[in-house]
Amino acid sequence: MGIVNVTPDSFFDGGARLDPENAVEAARRMYAEGAAIVDIGGESTRPGAEPVSLDEELQRVVPVLEALDGEVPVSIDTAKAEVARRALDLGAAMVNDVTALRGDAELAGVVAGSDAYLCLMHMLGEPRTMQDDPRYDDVVSEVASFLEERLRVAVAAGIAEERICLDPGFGFGKTVEHNFDLLRRLDEIVALGRPVVVGISRKRSLGRILGDPEATTGPLSASLAAAVLAYERGATILRVHDVRETVEALTVAEAAL
Numbered sequence: 001m002g003i004v005n006v007t008p009d010s011f012f013d014g015g016a017r018l019d020p021e022n023a024v025e026a027a028r029r030m031y032a033e034g035a036a037i038v039d040i041g042g043e044s045t046r047p048g049a050e051p052v053s054l055d056e057e058l059q060r061v062v063p064v065l066e067a068l069d070g071e072v073p074v075s076i077d078t079a080k081a082e083v084a085r086r087a088l089d090l091g092a093a094m095v096n097d098v099t100a101l102r103g104d105a106e107l108a109g110v111v112a113g114s115d116a117y118l119c120l121m122h123m124l125g126e127p128r129t130m131q132d133d134p135r136y137d138d139v140v141s142e143v144a145s146f147l148e149e150r151l152r153v154a155v156a157a158g159i160a161e162e163r164i165c166l167d168p169g170f171g172f173g174k175t176v177e178h179n180f181d182l183l184r185r186l187d188e189i190v191a192l193g194r195p196v197v198v199g200i201s202r203k204r205s206l207g208r209i210l211g212d213p214e215a216t217t218g219p220l221s222a223s224l225a226a227a228v229l230a231y232e233r234g235a236t237i238l239r240v241h242d243v244r245e246t247v248e249a250l251t252v253a254e255a256a257l
């Protein structure tokens with residue numbers, strides 16, 4: 001899954017893709033490089049980010065989806081029912097909701113009324129404050145219980161279980177240690193029985209484990225190591241910025257699995 005942020009404040013590309021043409025070009029390139037799907041998002045969820053209005057989010061993503069016109073399989077990264085509705089009308093195949101259906105009471109119905117896939121992600125707190133001293137007794141079992149509960153909620157709302165994938169939410173209310181506990185014990189998330197999405201690409205925990213306590217991003221090399229480990233431990237979808245390199249790394253990993 002290639003990442004296309006249509007935001008002015010992405011932690012990784014600094015918002016270089018706010019121009020719809022840049023976003024469209026990035027989506028096409030990622031697809032050509034081997035991404036199965038591209039995740040298009042108009043709301044930044046990086047640590048400290050403020051929410052964006054519905055109008056603003058629609059203005060960011062709708063022109064990109066219109067221009068792609070079904071050319072590339074798309075996941076819409078949103079927690080808003082109206083954004084999801086518009087994106088699904090424009091051909092999106094998946095809804096990636098970092099709130100796991102806790103953000104907008106109408107989102108479950110929109111997904112249930114479509115044939116879209118849904119990604120449910122774990123987050124402790126909300127983006128504005130989630131990195132302020134997150135605490136768990138056992139991060140892996142708490143994330144697993146949360147995802148199990150959100151899966152039940154989604155199925156009860158009429159979304160077919162076969163269309164749902166789960167994501168432990170690396171960096172969303174987690175310390176470096178929490179993130180590495182989740183990667184080490186990813187099998188416990190995989191054991192929930194649904195495809196697991198891992199989004200660790202370029203995240204700050206990677207830069208911090210390399211020795212920079214102030215890092216706000218991580219290098220490609222570290223992202224590839226994490227992707228290969230996650231894949232080997234059972235992840236199905238890797239959400240990444242560097243599609244070509246990740247496809248190469250995973251192709252090598254697959255050949256030896």
Ligand code: 7PJ
Nearest residue numbers: 045096119121167169170199200
């Ligand atoms: C994730 C996400 C993630 C899912 C972001 C970034 C930060 N969606 N959206 N999983 N991270 N499902 O682009 O790295 O880890 S925003």
